[in-house]
Amino acid sequence: MNPPLVNRRVLSFVGDIYEDLELWYPKLRMIEAGAEFVIAGEQAQQSYVGKNGYPCTSDIRIADAQSKDFDAILLPGGFMPDRLRRLDKVKQLIREFSDSNKCVAAICHGGWLAISAGVYKGVRVTGSLGIKDDLENAGAIWEDSPVVVDRHFVSSRKPDDLPWFAAAMIDVIAKQ
Numbered sequence: 001m002n003p004p005l006v007n008r009r010v011l012s013f014v015g016d017i018y019e020d021l022e023l024w025y026p027k028l029r030m031i032e033a034g035a036e037f038v039i040a041g042e043q044a045q046q047s048y049v050g051k052n053g054y055p056c057t058s059d060i061r062i063a064d065a066q067s068k069d070f071d072a073i074l075l076p077g078g079f080m081p082d083r084l085r086r087l088d089k090v091k092q093l094i095r096e097f098s099d100s101n102k103c104v105a106a107i108c109h110g111g112w113l114a115i116s117a118g119v120y121k122g123v124r125v126t127g128s129l130g131i132k133d134d135l136e137n138a139g140a141i142w143e144d145s146p147v148v149v150d151r152h153f154v155s156s157r158k159p160d161d162l163p164w165f166a167a168a169m170i171d172v173i174a175k176q
Contacts, residue, residue, distance in 0.1 A: 003034030004174040011065060012074035013090065013113070014041045014058055019078035020050035021159040022107045026074050029166035035173070040065045042087075051078045062089050067096035072173045077108030077128065085116035094119060098152070103172045105154040107165055111135055114153075124150040126157050152176070 010030045012023060027037045041048055041058030048056050062084075067073075073094065075081065084090045094117035097104050106114050111127035112134065114120050121139030126148045135142050147156045147164040154172055156165035 003032070004170055005030060005033040005035035008035045008071045008173055009069060010035050010037050010072045010074060010169075010173070011067075011070040011093075012037065012039050012076065013062065013080070013084055014039050014048050014056045014076075015080035015084050016048050017079035018048060018050050018056065018076050019080075019108060019159065020052045020054040020056075021162060022076035022078065022110065023050070023056060023074070024054065025159075025162040026076075026105070026107075026166050026169060029170065030074075030173075033170050033174075035071075038065075038070070048080075062087065062093075065089075065093055067093050067100065067102070070097075070102070071176060072103035072105060072169065073097045074169070075104070075106035075110030075113045077106075077110045079109070081109050081112040085113050091117040101152045102176065103152050103154060103169060105165070105169045105172075107156040107161070108158050111140075111155060115140075120153075123153050124148050125153060125155040127155055128157060 040062045098119040108128040115138040146161040
């Protein structure tokens with residue numbers, strides 16, 4: 001039996017002070033499921049340091065990423081989203097994934113990126129309790145659950161939810 005994500009590509013953002021587990025756990029699970037996983041940072045081939053000190057080297061520049069080349073986007077948390085959500089290209093990419101009904105997966109503070117892209121109005125989501133008000137003020141319908149799937153949107157609260165989050169991502173991407 002073929003892995004469920006063969007011939008699928010997943011894009012993720014990275015930047016300094018990203019939440020280490022929220023990027024690495026889904027990355028390894030997507031690869032395990034057969035997907036190609038591409039990491040975009042402000043610079044290509046640059047090493048970024050996670051919140052817990054784990055490095056991650058970007059494959060491509062955010063400026064060069066094209067949503068048409070991918071099947072899903074991962075929005076990890078940490079403090080990174082607060083910086084990256086100011087970049088027009090980041091918001092544009094997230095809107096393009098959403099408009100194409102491709103998987104938009106956010107965990108913890110990664111929801112800030114989707115908020116700034118304006119894609120959560122009327123969407124059931126979860127996220128860090130710390131951004132619950134932000135999610136609701138953006139028009140999202142917040143739930144306190146390990147994972148919430150609403151159409152092509154997948155969201156989770158924190159690193160402890162990663163097993164359910166990654167499984168939901170795989171399921172949503174495989175059904176696209």
